[in-house]
Amino acid sequence: MDTHKILAWFDANERDLPWRRPGTTAWGVLVSEVMSQQTPVARVAPVWEEWMLRWPTHEDFAAASKAEVLRAWGKLGYPRRALRLWECARTLGTAPVPDEVDQLLELPGVGDYTARAVACFHFGHNVPVVDTNVRRVYARAVEGNFLAANPSKRELAQVAALLPRRGGPRFSAALMELGALVCTARSPQCAACPLQNECAWVKAGQPEPLAADAAKAKARVQKFAGTDRQVRGLIMDVLRRAPHPVPKAELDVVWPDAAQRSRALFSLIEDGLAEQNSAGLFHLPK
Structure with missing residues (x-):
C-alpha cells in the first residue's frame, strides 16, 4: 500500500474536525x-x-x-x-x-x-487503530474482497504491518479518512481513490460480496423505527426536557404499545438512565 499517495491525498482532503485542531x-x-x-x-x-x-x-x-x-x-x-x-x-x-x-x-x-x-x-504512539473504515480499505485494497462480516484480531497485525516508521499516527488517520470519504461501504468513489491503480478489488473487477457475507452484513444493519431503542429515545426526550419528575402518564403518550413502552422504560431504569422516586414519578438520575 503506497503510504505517500495516501498521505498526499489526506493533506488535500482532511476534514476540519474540531478535535483535530491544535490545543485539543x-x-x-x-x-x-x-x-x-x-x-x-x-x-x-x-x-x-x-x-x-x-x-x-x-x-x-x-x-x-x-x-x-x-x-x-x-x-x-x-x-x-x-x-x-x-x-x-x-x-x-x-x-x-x-x-x-x-x-x-x-x-x-x-x-x-x-x-x-x-x-x-493524541499521544502520537505508532499503534494500529482499526475501525470499520480501516477494515474496509484493507479488505478491498489488499485482499480484493468486501469487508468480512466479523472483525478478527489478526487485522491489528495486518494494519500494523502497513504503518510507516515515521508519521504512523497521521497515516492511521489518513487510512480512516479514506474509508470514511472514498472507500465507502455502498458507493465507493474509486475514481477519486489514491489507491485505484494498486487496489486488489479494482483489479479483480470489483466483485460483489459472497452471498453468505452479504446476508451477514444485512443482518448487522439495525433498523430503528418501531424498536425498543426508538421508544427509549422518546422517553429520554421527555425526561431531558422536564425540569421536575414526571408522572407515568406523561411518558405513556410517547408510544401506543403499552407493553413495549413499559419494557423500554424499565430497561432505562436498569441501565441507570432513569429513576423512579418514592412518589412514583420518573426523572433522570442525579
Missing part, C-alpha cells in the same frame, strides 16, 4: 472518540464543541451531575456512553489521561479501539 487535550480526543461510536461525525462535532466549552477538563466533567450529562448528550444516541464517560472522569480524578494503551483500557467504557485511538491520535 487528551480528554477532548477521548470524548470525541466515544461520541463518534455509531454516530456520524457531523452530528458529533457541534455537541463536542459545546461540551468542551462547558467542561474543558475531565475534572470539570466529573463535577457535573448525571442529569446534566444526559441532558447535554441530547440525541446523540446510546446515552449509556455519556454515563461511561462520566464514570471515566470520576475514575481519573486529578490524574491525567494516560498515554499507554494498557492504562487507557483500565478506564470505564474505554475499549480496545478507543484506547488505541487516543494513544495514536
Whole structure:
C-alpha cells in the first residue's frame, strides 16, 4: 500500500474536525472518540464543541451531575456512553489521561479501539487503530474482497504491518479518512481513490460480496423505527426536557404499545438512565 499517495491525498482532503485542531487535550480526543461510536461525525462535532466549552477538563466533567450529562448528550444516541464517560472522569480524578494503551483500557467504557485511538491520535504512539473504515480499505485494497462480516484480531497485525516508521499516527488517520470519504461501504468513489491503480478489488473487477457475507452484513444493519431503542429515545426526550419528575402518564403518550413502552422504560431504569422516586414519578438520575 503506497503510504505517500495516501498521505498526499489526506493533506488535500482532511476534514476540519474540531478535535483535530491544535490545543485539543487528551480528554477532548477521548470524548470525541466515544461520541463518534455509531454516530456520524457531523452530528458529533457541534455537541463536542459545546461540551468542551462547558467542561474543558475531565475534572470539570466529573463535577457535573448525571442529569446534566444526559441532558447535554441530547440525541446523540446510546446515552449509556455519556454515563461511561462520566464514570471515566470520576475514575481519573486529578490524574491525567494516560498515554499507554494498557492504562487507557483500565478506564470505564474505554475499549480496545478507543484506547488505541487516543494513544495514536493524541499521544502520537505508532499503534494500529482499526475501525470499520480501516477494515474496509484493507479488505478491498489488499485482499480484493468486501469487508468480512466479523472483525478478527489478526487485522491489528495486518494494519500494523502497513504503518510507516515515521508519521504512523497521521497515516492511521489518513487510512480512516479514506474509508470514511472514498472507500465507502455502498458507493465507493474509486475514481477519486489514491489507491485505484494498486487496489486488489479494482483489479479483480470489483466483485460483489459472497452471498453468505452479504446476508451477514444485512443482518448487522439495525433498523430503528418501531424498536425498543426508538421508544427509549422518546422517553429520554421527555425526561431531558422536564425540569421536575414526571408522572407515568406523561411518558405513556410517547408510544401506543403499552407493553413495549413499559419494557423500554424499565430497561432505562436498569441501565441507570432513569429513576423512579418514592412518589412514583420518573426523572433522570442525579
